[in-house]
Amino acid sequence: MIISIIGGTDGLGKWFAKYLSSKGYSVIVSGRDKEKGEAVEKELGVIYTQDNIEATKKGDIVILAVPINITEWMIKELAPHVRENCVLMDITSIKEIPTKAMLKYAKKDTFIMPTHPMFGPSTPSLRRQVVILTPPTKEHENNPWFIKIKNFFEEEGARVIIIPPEKxxxxxxxxxxxxxxxxxxxxxxxxxxxxxxxxxxxxxxxxxxxxxxxxxxxxxxxxxxxxxxxxxxxxxxxxxxxxxxxxxxxxxxxxxxxxxxxxxxxxxxxxxFGNETIKGMNYSDKAVGAITREVDKLKKSIGKEAGLKHAYSNKVHFGIVKDVVDDFIILDKQGKDLKLSIANTNLMTKEELKQWKEANLKKYYNDISFLFKDNIDIDIILELLKSKYNIEIIDVYKGAPIQEGYKSITFRIYSFKKQDLENLRSSLIRTVENIGGIKRYNTDILN
Amino acid sequence: MIISIIGGTDGLGKWFAKYLSSKGYSVIVSGRDKEKGEAVEKELGVIYTQDNIEATKKGDIVILAVPINITEWMIKELAPHVRENCVLMDITSIKEIPTKAMLKYAKKDTFIMPTHPMFGPSTPSLRRQVVILTPPTKEHENNPWFIKIKNFFEEEGARVIIIPPEKxxxxxxxxxxxxxxxxxxxxxxxxxxxxxxxxxxxxxxxxxxxxxxxxxxxxxxxxxxxxxxxxxxxxxxxxxxxxxxxxxxxxxxxxxxxxxxxxxxxxxxxxxFGNETIKGMNYSDKAVGAITREVDKLKKSIGKEAGLKHAYSNKVHFGIVKDVVDDFIILDKQGKDLKLSIANTNLMTKEELKQWKEANLKKYYNDISFLFKDNIDIDIILELLKSKYNIEIIDVYKGAPIQEGYKSITFRIYSFKKQDLENLRSSLIRTVENIGGIKRYNTDILN
CATH class of the missing domain: 1.10.3660 (6-phosphogluconate dehydrogenase C-terminal fold)
Known part of the structure; x- marks a missing residue:
């Protein structure tokens, strides 16, 4: 299925191009500015054409994502070029004018889909976002295209509302x-x-x-x-x-x-306002408290590690929190002070930072083998060690040259800092030797 | 030091009565409504009198917390009764009129302290709250009373701003x-x-x-x-x-x-707006995201335990999250479904819930003794066990009847549910036996 987005090089049109292409659809975008279009083509891995009519002819679904003031005019120009039994959809924030225009100018076999996605291009996904559909008749609502598109939005987590365009x-x-x-x-x-x-x-x-x-x-x-x-x-x-x-x-x-x-x-x-008064008061408390709570958390993490994700670039900074002053946080990033604006960054949870590190940082590791008595439940040992180390088991071995009644367990211990590995290794040996493990190649204790 | 709060039976006056009394000050409140006053007396453990003049005469600091429209009139009536070298303070949201009135009606030896606390009575503490002081002259700013009160606010975490009343x-x-x-x-x-x-x-x-x-x-x-x-x-x-x-x-x-x-x-x-535009956009994202983020966290915790604190009553509900539907969360509280409004409750962090349980729930416990080799570092063992159990060591013992080369360690394991103790005990025994401990009174392994 090919989705053509007229005006897909910018704003919400570009947002849909990115989103739909990430979901595996073939996306064509058109737009006046060739330089911008080619940049979008590269950035998103979609196809760009400067020619709106060409894009319209190729799409199974043609999405109009152009400014409100030229929407009516664009519908008039492009509607005749939509392929047989395909879809013409608009995503402007008004619905009466474009719906009437699509009814007037679209061919009989074109399915029209007036849509108002109630979010801006900074939204990360469709989850919990409101999408309003304004099919002009009941017949439109029962069309398989309508059901297909509605289901798509709902499966992506959006809240779909269906109302007449005037309402x-x-x-x-x-x-x-x-x-x-x-x-x-x-x-x-x-x-x-x-x-x-x-x-x-x-x-x-x-x-x-x-x-x-x-x-x-x-x-x-x-x-x-x-x-x-x-x-x-x-x-x-x-x-x-x-x-x-x-x-x-x-x-x-x-x-x-x-x-x-x-x-x-x-x-x-x-x-x-009725019940909405008390509900609103409480929700506003949450909104008001959002920033205070974040600052509190940052202050509590002074001396500890914290990760901060930049609001727009998504760049992650992490380090030891040194201080929180007014709207800024001072982070010790490998010995260098880094001043970050609290407004522009979001504090990550420990879990988020951990996942980010796993996905983005080079991990160094060291393997260490221990002997354990054969009847030891190694899952219990691993669970306890995981609370203290980034660790996994890479080998369990029984038989010669291991003495009977024992098994050899090889742990792999990870660190994001190469220089920490030596200390982690010593610490692990010390810990494991205190819970019944015997370091291999050092087996004189057994004899 | 006695602090008298005129109009201390309601609103921000009552808030200060509660706050100051919790900090150890003797507080007297006055107010027209005797029934309400007596209820406040009981609730806060302060002294109530219906007589404003009596309250004024007794206070080292007299705080006027009456509606703006009667503040000027009250200053005129009460200022002559303030004790020698004591303080008359108002906390209304306008400052030009009350400052002038205090200058006009207060005795020469009375120190006047026009103050505007920029928060409402739902604020939990002075931390990060703005308090504006409008001393009419430089002389006022250097008065020891001024410095004392200013320091109090700052030590409590408030941000104090000093400006002229007109500004x-x-x-x-x-x-x-x-x-x-x-x-x-x-x-x-x-x-x-x-x-x-x-x-x-x-x-x-x-x-x-x-x-x-x-x-x-x-x-x-x-x-x-x-x-x-x-x-x-x-x-x-x-x-x-x-x-x-x-x-x-x-x-x-x-x-x-x-x-x-x-x-x-x-x-x-x-x-x-200048730089404030981008700053405001980012901060508004945080405010807008506060509710979405909370709902996301709740959804992620379906099937797990969560604690929710009621926004006003501070009552805590905890249980297994069953579902999140629109503005509600369904909690399985000991087998019974509990429907809570997300607007009215705040999700607690794991740490907050843990601390609340420690402070508020009855804890049950069980003691179990193990033998460990004498050279084992018991701190390492305890650190690992704490990642899995609510546990502490209550006894370490060496000597008869313990065999040489061994020591006895007695753990105390806690649970907030009595019926879970038996399982926790079995689990602990299994764990400790896998990390080199030997259950006591079961010592045939040694012989």
Whole structure:
């Protein structure tokens, strides 16, 4: 099966190209920028073409991953070129306009699949991500293509929601439109008031800090995507106006020093939220506590080894934690101090660091043979030794030249540092000799 | 030293009463509601009086923890009763008005300490919390009382900031005023638009969910406190108006479909944020990921033991994780299914659960003696056994009737479940016999 992604050299289109190709699908991406396209071809091992029509003709599934403002136009241009009985899918964040356009321009035998993946290209996988499908009719929902694609998302761990395109746009007007709008307004207000953001963090309550972080998250992204989400939603005007009305209402209450009206308004909102109020309070505690808890863990690990994974590059740094100061952690990495920003890195669990080392570092080893009495359960010995060493058994041997009643066990002991092997070897010999083992080639004790 | 807390039967006043009394200070609380006061007296082991003046007269430090709107009036009433060379402190979230009032009404020998603890009563300790002090003059800053109180906060791990009261109110107008205002407006807008909050979560992006949780956190609290923070800040009108202007500006840009103007505005905000943009994006990832990560950990622990601590009651539940469904975790607690909300509980680390069990559960134990060769290093043996058992050594013995060349070691093995002891005992015997130990009173092997 070939999946063609129009606009697959960037953003969420590129994300799908990577994801689908890692799942074994043949992926073709198209995009205007040839240099970028060829880089993506190399990076992901997919096929790139500059020609959207060529990509469209080759795909069993054609995914449109182009900006909202040109989606309708692209559907008109490409729909006639989709192969017989194949799929035309779009992944824009609005659904009414593209669904209508696909209905209008797609051939009769083309199956249309209007889709809104509710996540951005920084998401690691589909797990727990929401994917909204807006089939225009019941017939669409029963089409084998629909079922196949829906099942794919669900098998990958996504939460699939099926609603009509109009309902989608109404809800999204709030979930995306209002959310983005209010944080963009906040960012703009802070600029107008000329607030020094870094300085203001010093006085920050946890909620202010969280708000600043969310504003930053939004204003730091592609502004055209956010513009289009606002501008192509037919509901957005109404939502903006309602928001402004509430602003005015509350401003006036404050000007009038009307405590009772203020309290009434807050209580009514809380009542409207219902059970979601207490649930939200608790979940916000978890969000607020996320950073504090990480800093606490880092402080507790001073003097011990810790691994930190960079948020975007995924590069791993590990070493002995020397200190935690403000937003930074000082790591002793093989004798050199390394200063890492807590914002940009994530603390790995011991298990994660161990797995990462196993997969990425060169391991050195040493083999040592011991004699044990023949009736000893070697699994018990190994279990105990594993709590202290990175170790396995590579050989068990009985018979000549081993004396009767004994067996020879050869352990392989590993280290990520060559210079530690000698000490580990001595330590292992000492430990094993204390639990009944006798080092071989040193067997005078037996005679 | 006696610390009197006026309004110490509720909210942050009660929080300080509990905290200071746990640190060994004698605490007196006063408050209008006698029933509540007597309950607090019992709960915290402090002294309650209904009479504010009596409480004021007895304290070395008198802390005013009353609502903002009556703080000025209370200062006027109580300041004359503060004992000679003692301290009058307020802990309201505005500082210009109370500082001026204390300067006006306090006696010459009274040391005034305007303070703004920037946290709520759900905070577990002072660690990493911001406390703002607004001494009106340099002279105040050098007063021994000032240094003493400042040192107390810092020793408890708080981050102390010293600024003039006017600057405090200006910054707080943004950090608290604007933050609260925008989330209260959002809550009110969602109510006006009649959005079903629970239903809307289904379509939620991580940022919408976080926003909903923060709105809930704010609208779920005491509205009069929030009203007073808005109404007593001289800067707030200006801030509201700037916010509304930005709302109008962006609404118009969207109406005009002016993508370039929208992008320019977002970019300007991002430029104003500077380095804080990327920092905020990364920190928001941590906040957004906090819940996902917890759910992932819970899912990974299906079939294993987990401990969950209730967010407010601190009650601990532990058992085998059976399943994780939506916002709930199903725990097998001694054969009975227990359904816990993930929102209301926090997953404990293995170490935390272990420590909690040590502190809270009855431990059962069994003693078993073994003979080891005299030259065995028993510390090595114990270290290995501790990786597998909850165990300690309670006796080491040499001499008659123990045969020469041997020593007797008595282990004590623990379990939180009495019915498991027998199996643990058999397992320990099997293990120790495989690492060179010989069970005593069973010593025919030696002869």
């Amino acid at each position: 989608h746009d109404k809800i999204m007007g709030v979930v995306q439109g209002l959310t983005h709008y209010s944080y963009i307004v906040l960012g703009s207000t802070l600029r107008e008031l000329n607030i020094d953001i870094k300085e203001s963090r010093k006085y920050a309550s946890p909620i202010y800090e969280l708000m600043i972080n969310i504003i930053a998250r939004i204003i730091g992204q592609n502004p055209y995507l956010y513009a289009d989400i606002q501008m192509h939603n037919p509901q957005i005007n109404d939502i903006h106006q309602t928001f402004i009305n509430e602003c005015e209402k509350i401003k006036e209450i404050v000007e009038n020093n009307d405590r009772e009206a203020f309290a009434k308004l807050m209580k009514e909102s809380s009542k409207h | 405090h109110d200006k910054i707080m107008g943004v950090v608290q005023g604007l933050t609260h205002y925008s989330y209260i407006v959002l809550g009110s807008t969602l109510r006006e638009l009649n959005i079903d909050i629970k239903e809307s979560r289904k379509y939620a992006s991580p940022i919408y969910e976080l926003m909903i949780n923060i709105i809930a956190r704010i609208i779920g609290q005491n509205p009069y406190l929030y009203a007073d923070i808005q109404m007593h800040n001289p800067q707030i009108n200006d801030i509201h108006q700037t916010f509304i202007n930005e709302c109008e500006k962006i609404k118009e840009i969207v109406e005009n479909n002016d993508r370039e103007a929208f992008a320019k505005l977002m970019k300007e905000s991002s430029k104003h």
